[in-house]
Amino acid sequence: MAEPRRAPAAPPSPSQEPDPAPPPAATVQAHRDPNVRRWLTAYTCSMLGDSVYYLALSWAAVRAGTAAQAGLVMSASALPRAVLMLGGGVIADRLGPRRVVVGSDAMRCAAVLAVAALLYLTSPGLWPLALLALVFGTVDAVFVPAVGALPARITGKDQLARVQGMRGLAIRFASVVGAPLGGLGVAVGGAPAAFALAGLLIAASVPLLLSVRIRELPGDEADGPRGTAWADLAAGLRHIRRHPVLAPLMLSIALGDLGFVGPLNVGLTLLADHRGWGATGMGWVLAGFGVGAGAASLLLTVRGRLPRAGLLCGVTLLAGSLAVGALAFAPVLWAAVGIALLVGLLTGLSGALCGAVLQTQSEPAYLGRVTAVASLISLGLTPLSMPVAAAAIGLWGTGPVYLVSACVCGLGGVVALVVPALRRAELPH
Numbered sequence: 001m002a003e004p005r006r007a008p009a010a011p012p013s014p015s016q017e018p019d020p021a022p023p024p025a026a027t028v029q030a031h032r033d034p035n036v037r038r039w040l041t042a043y044t045c046s047m048l049g050d051s052v053y054y055l056a057l058s059w060a061a062v063r064a065g066t067a068a069q070a071g072l073v074m075s076a077s078a079l080p081r082a083v084l085m086l087g088g089g090v091i092a093d094r095l096g097p098r099r100v101v102v103g104s105d106a107m108r109c110a111a112v113l114a115v116a117a118l119l120y121l122t123s124p125g126l127w128p129l130a131l132l133a134l135v136f137g138t139v140d141a142v143f144v145p146a147v148g149a150l151p152a153r154i155t156g157k158d159q160l161a162r163v164q165g166m167r168g169l170a171i172r173f174a175s176v177v178g179a180p181l182g183g184l185g186v187a188v189g190g191a192p193a194a195f196a197l198a199g200l201l202i203a204a205s206v207p208l209l210l211s212v213r214i215r216e217l218p219g220d221e222a223d224g225p226r227g228t229a230w231a232d233l234a235a236g237l238r239h240i241r242r243h244p245v246l247a248p249l250m251l252s253i254a255l256g257d258l259g260f261v262g263p264l265n266v267g268l269t270l271l272a273d274h275r276g277w278g279a280t281g282m283g284w285v286l287a288g289f290g291v292g293a294g295a296a297s298l299l300l301t302v303r304g305r306l307p308r309a310g311l312l313c314g315v316t317l318l319a320g321s322l323a324v325g326a327l328a329f330a331p332v333l334w335a336a337v338g339i340a341l342l343v344g345l346l347t348g349l350s351g352a353l354c355g356a357v358l359q360t361q362s363e364p365a366y367l368g369r370v371t372a373v374a375s376l377i378s379l380g381l382t383p384l385s386m387p388v389a390a391a392a393i394g395l396w397g398t399g400p401v402y403l404v405s406a407c408v409c410g411l412g413g414v415v416a417l418v419v420p421a422l423r424r425a426e427l428p429h
Contacts, residue, residue: 051178
């Protein structure tokens with residue numbers, strides 16, 4: 001890994017955010033690095049706040065309106081997140097990822113606490129909840145690309161796979177702990193208390209993020225604004241299109257997510273209902289998937305690097321697609337739980353490795369924009385497959401739809417295996 005450069009004599013651009021003292025030349029293992037641990041704690045607090053927020057929002061929306069109105073409120077954040085995500089990547093690259101993450105968390109905290117106070121003082125109906133969802137979706141459009149671009153600036157390239165594993169563990173922890181915390185907040189003081197708890201958890205991330213040291217990367221001197229935002233966005237898209245690894249990697253991610261999201265979300269609900277497993281059975285299947293995904297994150301956290309990363313991405317995604325198809329034909333509930341665990345392990349490992357390859361292959365000046373494109377695929381476009389999967393299951397049943405979805409998911413693995421540059425991609429030592 002190249003040593004960090006000294007800060008230039010001239011004032012740095014905002015995206016550089018150099019520290020007074022440069023980090024040590026030798027890369028510390030991420031899980032032993034206090035700097036990385038501060039970032040991880042901040043990220044975990046933010047994700048916990050998100051989990052509590054979503055539970056509080058759904059509870060408050062159901063209490064204030066009809067089920068259909070609550071559904072509209074819950075989905076209100078999706079449109080601004082999808083529309084503005086690419087622009088968020090440009091902002092992250094222009095201003096620097098830490099500055100964007102800190103500003104995003106501060107805005108989300110302020111919005112949630114404002115709604116908590118409003119709900120405590122009065123009963124305004126659904127409009128503040130819908131407005132809050134829109135604000136969250138808008139802020140997420142810049143938050144998500146910045147979060148993806150930040151790890152490369154707090155540790156060495158050889159530690160990025162381990163950081164991806166640590167990030168996955170934080171997400172799993174937040175999803176498991178956040179819902180009970182939100183439920184406790186609702187039980188103690190209703191939706192206002194739950195929103196206040198979410199705001200405080202998000203607020204806790206801000207001082208931790210401010211204490212994280214940010215290092216310069218080769219090419220950071222080119223990060224600042226050099227033209228219009230449209231020109232920067234076009235440059236980022238060209239960077240992806242012309243890159244021998246990033247272009248096929250984006251296609252692989254898109255195919256993998258398209259084949260995965262439908263069956264493991266709305267498809268699983270319909271499968272559990274068809275098989276008579278009920279909500280409890282569906283919960284066990286989801287728990288199996290979560291355990292598998294958590295195990296994949298733990299493996300990367302412990303090992304730090306897996307050889308033949310590109311090849312392993314393709315193999316695990318292809319094997320995971322077979323498990324996705326098998327899920328619809330599980331004879332009993334416990335077999336489905338075991339298959340879901342395998343799906344979580346294989347697709348979780350593939351996803352984490354794809355994220356690490358993406359970060360190590362991208363030029364530092366484009367990390368925000370590259371992350372934005374990958375996030376738009378995963379968070380903005382592939383969820384559109386859910387209503388398609390539900391309609392197809394209604395017409396042809398779960399078996400055929402799961403098999404087609406598995407084939408689409410498997411094509412993502414095939415892309416990773418047949419494109420030489422992606423298949424031979426390695427993570428740095």
